[in-house]
Amino acid sequence: MMLATTKVEDLDRFLRIFSTKGAEKxxxxxxxxxxxxxxxxxxxxxxxxxxxxxxxxxxxVSDPDVAPILREAGHIGAPQPAQLVGEYEA
Incomplete structure (x- = not known):
């Protein structure tokens, strides 16, 4: 599992691309x-x-086909992975 964050211009537009072209890639x-x-x-x-x-x-993130998909989805900047600093039971 991993967690990432990004800013987007329009949530609906982001979700539309994220769930289709983004998902395929x-x-x-x-x-x-x-x-x-x-x-x-x-x-x-x-x-x-x-x-x-x-x-x-x-x-x-190193795939050259990804940047155009991110632009189409309306990303503001690049997605950033969160740093895992610990894992705990319960």
């Missing part, structure tokens, strides 16, 4: 799924929890 790089959350404070920020490993993410 992520699947090519090993993503098994994603859950999207809207930030409660910054309305233009989304958080995405991916069922994906770090190697797949790195291959995805």
């Amino acid at each position: 992520r699947r090519q790089h090993g993503s098994k799924g994603a859950s999207v959350f809207r930030d409660p404070v910054e309305k233009d920020r989304v958080w995405v929890l991916f069922d994906w490993d770090a190697d797949g993410w790195q291959h995805y």
